[in-house]
Amino acid sequence: MTAPTPAVVPAPALLTAVFEAASEAMVLCATAGDVVVMANQAARRLLTGARPGRRVAAPLPADGADSFQAExxxxxxxxxxRSVDDQHYAWFLRDRTESAALEVERSRTAFLAEAGRRLSASLHVRRTVRTTVELAAAHLADAAIVVLPPSRRQSDxxxxxxxxxxxxxxxxxxxxGEVPxxxxxxxxxxxIPSRWLDPAQAxxxxxxxxxxPVxxxxxxxxxxxxxxxxxxxxARCGAGAAFTGEDEALARVFAARAGAAIAAAVLYREQVDTAAVLxxxxxxxxxxxxxxxxLSGSYQAAGDTMRVGGDFYDVFGPATAGGDTMIALGDVCGTGPEAAVLTGKVRQTLRALGLVQSxxxxxxxxxxxxxxxxxxxxRFVTMxxxxxxxxxxxxVRLELASGGHPAPLVLRADGTVEEVPTSGTLIGVLPRTVVRPATxxxxxxxxxxxxxxxxxxAxxxxxGTEQFGEDRLHHALAECRGMPGAATVDRLRQLVADWVRGGGSDDIAMLAVRAPSRTPLSLRDGGAPTPSPYVVAARRSDRRPRTTRP
Known part of the structure; x- marks a missing residue:
């Protein structure tokens, strides 16, 4: 039978060498008196006072606590x-400076990410400013105030x-000037660095x-x-409150993002106000x-973002008492802002011509x-x-002139729909335009x-692709016999909206001129239709009126 191998007991010098070579900081202490027995090299780098024979000192607690965390x-x-035996215990130390700094940096990055997300969520000035103070008060200080630049000798x-x-x-x-x-x-x-500002002067x-107290x-x-x-x-409250350099740096980065968001909101508000005026x-x-x-009118722009476009109508009163009322309805080539600008130019020109009774x-x-x-x-215009x-x-007598535009329609008392025989070339294309007016x-x-x-x-x-067409328009207009002008325009607009069913369409403009009825609708509908006194005096016109009956 083989004899057991006797246990090898390491020499104290070997144990000391292993203790010193350990990468983890360790401090061996005697239970009696809490005296340091041994401290390896890693521990001595962290605790300069950890020397054999000395009593345990801060940051090591001497009250028997199982753990600690301190600066x-x-x-x-x-x-x-950890307890070693009845007479000894050991402290195992870790340096968490870098991980703590990383945690702080992660927290600041998360804060700035949240700030960027919330500040960019709105282009409303007041809402953006409120978001700024909410973020600042939650992450940077106890109190936050945003002051906007002065306007009319006061600031919001x-x-x-x-x-x-x-x-x-x-x-x-x-x-x-009362705030430093x-x-x-x-x-x-x-x-200005916070340490240079006296909070007592607030x-x-x-x-x-x-x-x-601030x-x-x-x-x-x-x-x-x-x-x-x-x-x-x-502002931070309390006698010992302070802003560190890192706090001030974070505040500057946040202020840069908040300032950009507020400036963008202010610019957007100015653009909206300008667009509203135009x-x-x-x-x-x-x-x-x-x-x-x-007179009754209706206008619907093609785009959802702009209320104006290429179609328009206008009415301007007589330049002198007893003069004619001028009406106009036109369609500028294209849609959107460029068409709207040309629309404004056309309308102003027509109004100026109306003053000289052209x-x-x-x-x-x-x-x-x-x-x-x-x-x-x-860019051409039809009108x-x-x-x-x-x-x-x-x-009511109308004298109408057309420049490449769809002919106006007349709804008679008996429900007949007729086209006004006026025609002409496009406006803004040919050096010489030809116009055939009609009365x-x-x-x-x-x-x-x-x-x-x-x-x-439309x-x-x-x-989903079929046009509303002239025939449907004639028939729909005939069904409006006896209706007021506003009701007629609203019905046509609703019929086209139902036809499109929410799909896209071009600008749509309508202007109706109606002669007031002599008798109530109920009495007129009960009797025979009144013969129409309609007369069209077409000048140089070779077109025949188009008639549609319901």
Whole structure:
């Protein structure tokens, strides 16, 4: 039988060498008196006071705790205590400085990512400013105030304090100088370090008394587009409060993002306000109601983002008492902003010609010359221009001239729909335009409809691609016999919308002129139709009226 191999007991020198070679910091302590027995090289680098024979000192706890986490000489240390035997225990130490710094950096990166996401979610100035103070108060300070640049000798401010809702108000320009560094920040100067600002100089209106004493103040500009978008004021309460260099650096990065978001929102608001002013002048006018006839209009732009486009109608009153009321409806080549600009130019030209009492045909001729001289690129217009006046016996007389536009339609008292025989060449294309005007008389209750080709070319129906077409328009208009002009226009617009069923369409404009009825609708419908006194005096016209009966 083989004898057992005796156990090999390492020499103390070998154990000491292994202890010293360990990469993990270890401190061996005696239970009696908490005296350090041994500390390896890794432990001595972290704890300069860990020497054999010395009593356990901070950051090592001497109260029997099983673990600790503390900052020591600029490093974040973590330790775990393990019992070795009845007389000894050991501390195993780890340096978590780099991991703690990494954790802080991750936290700051997450904060900036959240800030970028929330700040870019809106182009509303007030909402963006409120988001700025909410983020700043949650991550950077106890209180946050955003002050916008002065306008009309006062500045808007937004403030968020702990436990309170967001507050808003205005500051008079002299009050800005009461906050240390605020005037400089609003002027775009680099931020003043927090240690140079005396929080005791902060005015009472900046932070209410219930907030407590301000221990640290930081004022940072909000960079914008070529000029500051405002200033961010951060405050921390408590006598020992302070902003570190890292805090100030993070605040500057956040302020840069917040300033860019606020500046973008301000720019967007300015563009919207400018567009609204321009659109207000380009939108169809509020129609007057002259004595002797009714005017009704409808306009629908092709795009959802703009309320104006290439189709338009306009009505301008007589230049002198007793003069004719001028009407116009046209279609500019194209859609969108470029077409809207040309629409405005055409309308202003027509209004100027109306002041000199030009005839419709002459107005189209002058407009053609004006467009040829001013157009940067070939853009044509089709349109109908007319003059309207009250005639004898409740009738209404229209003189109409067309330049390449669909002929107006007349709805008679008996439900007949007829085309007005006026025609002409496109406006803004040929050096010389040819116009064939026509005169129309409306009896009481009859209506003349001017419309753009977006109405007949609207695609939809069962196939989704079929045009609404002239025949459907004639039939739909005939069904509006006896209806007021506004109701007729609304019905046609609804029929086309139902035909398109939410699909895309071109700009659609309609303008209706109606002679008031002599008798109520109920009495007229009960008897026989009244013969139409319709007379069309077409000048140089070779077209025959088109008649449609329901």
């Amino acid at each position: 020591h000489e600029g490093r974040q240390l973590y330790g775990m205590r 401010w937004t403030r968020l304090l702990p436990g309170l809702p967001v507050e808003e108000g205005t500051l008079r320009e002299p009050q800005l 560094g605020l005037v400089e920040a609003l002027g775009g100067f680099p931020p 005015p009472a209106w900046l932070v209410p008394a219930g907030f407590g 221990g640290a103040l930081l004022v940072t500009p909000l960079p914008g587009n070529a000029e500051p978008a405002g200033a961010l004021i951060l 659109q207000a002048d380009l939108l169809p006018p509020e129609l007057p109601q002259p004595d002797g006839f009714e 005839e419709p045909a002459a107005m189209l001729t002058v407009l053609n010359e004006a467009l040829l001289q001013s157009a940067r690129q070939p 109908v221009v007319g003059s309207v006046r009250r005639a004898d016996h409740g009738r 129309v008389e409306l009896a009481p209750g009859e209506l003349c409809l001017l419309y753009s080709d977006g109405l007949t070319e 695609r939809g129906g069962p196939s």
